[in-house]
Amino acid sequence: MTNLTDLGVADIRDGVAAGTFSARDVATAFNAAVEQGRALNAWLVETPDHALVAADAADAARASGDLKPLSGVPLGIKDLFCTKGVETTAASGMLKGFVPPYESTVSGKLLNAGAGMLGKLNMDQFAMGSSNETSAFGNVVSPWKRNDGGNAALAPGGSSGGSSAAVSARMAPGATGTDTGGSIRQPAAFTGISGIKPTYGRCSRWGTIAFASSLDQAGPMARDVRDCAILLEAMSGFDAKDATSLDLPVPAWEKGLSADLKGKRVGVPKEYRVDGMPPEIEALWQQGIAYMKDAGAEIVEVSLPHTKYALPTYYIIAPAEASSNLARYDGVRYGLRDLPDGANLQEMYAATRADGFGAEVKRRIMVGTYVLSAGFYDAYFTKAQKVRALIVRDFEHAFTQCDVLLTPTAPSAAFGLGEKSDDPLAMYLNDVFTVPSSLAGLPAMSVPGGLDTQGLPLGLQIIGRALDEQGVLNAGLAIEERAGFTARPGQWW
Amino acid sequence: MSVDLATVRKIASLARIATSDAEAEALLPELNNILGWIEQLAQVDTTGVEPLAAVIPNHLRLREDKVTDGGIRDAVLANAPQAEHGFFAVPKVIE
Numbered sequence: 001m002t003n004l005t006d007l008g009v010a011d012i013r014d015g016v017a018a019g020t021f022s023a024r025d026v027a028t029a030f031n032a033a034v035e036q037g038r039a040l041n042a043w044l045v046e047t048p049d050h051a052l053v054a055a056d057a058a059d060a061a062r063a064s065g066d067l068k069p070l071s072g073v074p075l076g077i078k079d080l081f082c083t084k085g086v087e088t089t090a091a092s093g094m095l096k097g098f099v100p101p102y103e104s105t106v107s108g109k110l111l112n113a114g115a116g117m118l119g120k121l122n123m124d125q126f127a128m129g130s131s132n133e134t135s136a137f138g139n140v141v142s143p144w145k146r147n148d149g150g151n152a153a154l155a156p157g158g159s160s161g162g163s164s165a166a167v168s169a170r171m172a173p174g175a176t177g178t179d180t181g182g183s184i185r186q187p188a189a190f191t192g193i194s195g196i197k198p199t200y201g202r203c204s205r206w207g208t209i210a211f212a213s214s215l216d217q218a219g220p221m222a223r224d225v226r227d228c229a230i231l232l233e234a235m236s237g238f239d240a241k242d243a244t245s246l247d248l249p250v251p252a253w254e255k256g257l258s259a260d261l262k263g264k265r266v267g268v269p270k271e272y273r274v275d276g277m278p279p280e281i282e283a284l285w286q287q288g289i290a291y292m293k294d295a296g297a298e299i300v301e302v303s304l305p306h307t308k309y310a311l312p313t314y315y316i317i318a319p320a321e322a323s324s325n326l327a328r329y330d331g332v333r334y335g336l337r338d339l340p341d342g343a344n345l346q347e348m349y350a351a352t353r354a355d356g357f358g359a360e361v362k363r364r365i366m367v368g369t370y371v372l373s374a375g376f377y378d379a380y381f382t383k384a385q386k387v388r389a390l391i392v393r394d395f396e397h398a399f400t401q402c403d404v405l406l407t408p409t410a411p412s413a414a415f416g417l418g419e420k421s422d423d424p425l426a427m428y429l430n431d432v433f434t435v436p437s438s439l440a441g442l443p444a445m446s447v448p449g450g451l452d453t454q455g456l457p458l459g460l461q462i463i464g465r466a467l468d469e470q471g472v473l474n475a476g477l478a479i480e481e482r483a484g485f486t487a488r489p490g491q492w493w
Numbered sequence: 494m495s496v497d498l499a500t501v502r503k504i505a506s507l508a509r510i511a512t513s514d515a516e517a518e519a520l521l522p523e524l525n526n527i528l529g530w531i532e533q534l535a536q537v538d539t540t541g542v543e544p545l546a547a548v549i550p551n552h553l554r555l556r557e558d559k560v561t562d563g564g565i566r567d568a569v570l571a572n573a574p575q576a577e578h579g580f581f582a583v584p585k586v587i588e
Contacts, residue, residue: 312531333573344585350509353508383535386539425527
């Protein structure tokens with residue numbers, strides 16, 4: 001019999017519908033995998049009973065003939081999504097013990113579509129990080145190892161590193177992620193899975209703990225493109241509770257999947273060839289270009305001249321928005337309170353925030369406070385908003401010459417835990433290829449392209465026009481079919 | 494432009510984050526490193542460019558002016574570190 005934890009979202013959905021296996025068997029198998037995988041520290045809360053209840057509902061729905069789109073599919077939920085009655089901390093000590101009395105729109109949509117919840121997934125604290133090392137509850141360990149015989153623990157990427165590790169290690173067939181500057185795509189690339197960040201506004205931000213509101217977008221992480229399409233369909237849609245939610249119908253992305261790229265033009269932005277990029281990344285990119293040609297696409301070189309300014313722009317805008325969003329953690333309404341003896345209200349705020357936030361969160365709040373402060377606002381924040389406009393224009397111009405863009409997802413394979421954690425700037429540079437499309441709000445996805453010489457996965461990124469998730473998914477499918485990526489981490493845990 | 498220790502303390506105070514002298518001194522080079530790096534934006538000619546706030550064109554909606562929520566006091570207070578008599582409790586603010 002098939003190992004149920006090797007199945008993806010579509011296979012589970014279809015197998016439950018056909019009666020090949022029961023949803024309860026699936027949930028039981030994944031619950032066991034979650035338990036067995038504790039060494040990876042991917043889960044902050046395990047909710048096996050939730051998964052079983054949803055599975056029983058799915059089995060009953062099959063018997064009565066009213067299956068829902070995700071009946072029988074158990075998922076991991078990133079801990080940035082508020083889940084009713086289940087502790088939600090954003091991996092920060094600030095929210096230890098916080099039990100939301102409501103469900104985020106995105107997780108609610110998945111559960112209403114019949115999905116079950118296996119648990120809450122570890123992440124970089126408040127989604128600030130690219131390695132998962134800023135979690136207050138210990139970093140996630142990637143299931144992948146280098147093939148050099150060493151035993152170095154590797155980063156699963158971040159901030160959605162619990163999600164990437166769980167899906168890659170077959171502890172969940174799919175998971176939610178969120179992406180502010182690459183937090184879905186970079187961890188997907190590091191662990192050999194797929195993930196898509198949709199157009200800004202496709203997924204409601206309501207009930208998702210805010211980091212940088214003009215950038216934050218939810219999206220799915222799964223083992224293939226079809227599974228991403230299925231999950232994204234369930235997660236997307238208008239929500240009156242989010243002022244930036246797009247009031248547009250959700251396309252039938254799964255039905256629209258096609259790997260035939262005849263008549264499509266694929267842009268290759270020359271500015272993404274950065275100094276010091278390993279030759280393996282360049283080789284992977286060339287391989288991706290070959291796959292696109294083979295799928296019938298025409299390749300065009302395009303220019304995105306402001307690419308090199310995207311990271312500094314992001315590291316003004318995101319911390320500025322974060323300093324504003326995280327002002328809500330004051331020790332009064334929820335979360336941690338630190339009240340030293342005899343302290344007044346202001347001292348309580350300062351002590352609580354000093355205690356509750358991790359070092360990287362404090363760093364970003366401080367940078368954000370500075371760039372928004374009187375006398376510096378125009379020089380930093382307004383300037384960054386203007387450069388952001390130029391970055392958007394670059395993409396608009398490029399998309400007059402092509403339909404999608406193809407780039408590497410990250411400038412390297414997964415790095416070792418601790419290798420970059422002492423140098424914030426080195427860590428920020430890891431997002432060089434993912435941040436520009438975040439600033440422009442464009443749909444973008446990472447799919448596995450191959451392995452490097454150390455046996456680690458490398459990802460290719462496709463960026464599309466606003467609202468053209470279908471074009472992105474289709475180009476991703478064309479790569480997936482040609483790359484034939486079947487590598488998986490050996491089970492050492 | 495680089496910041497000095499007094500500025501670091503001022504930022505920390507504005508951000509309401511208690512910071513010891515040792516922490517402020519450790520933050521100083523870190524913040525200057527980051528600020529020095531973002532400074533490169535000054536090279537970009539943005540003459541005549543409007544600052545961008547909303548990335549995907551969307552219109553701000555108005556909804557009907559009616560109450561859609563409320564009457565859930567206990568749920569609102571359920572996660573408070575200290576709730577008393579149906580209120581959030583804080584240290585005394587007025588002597």
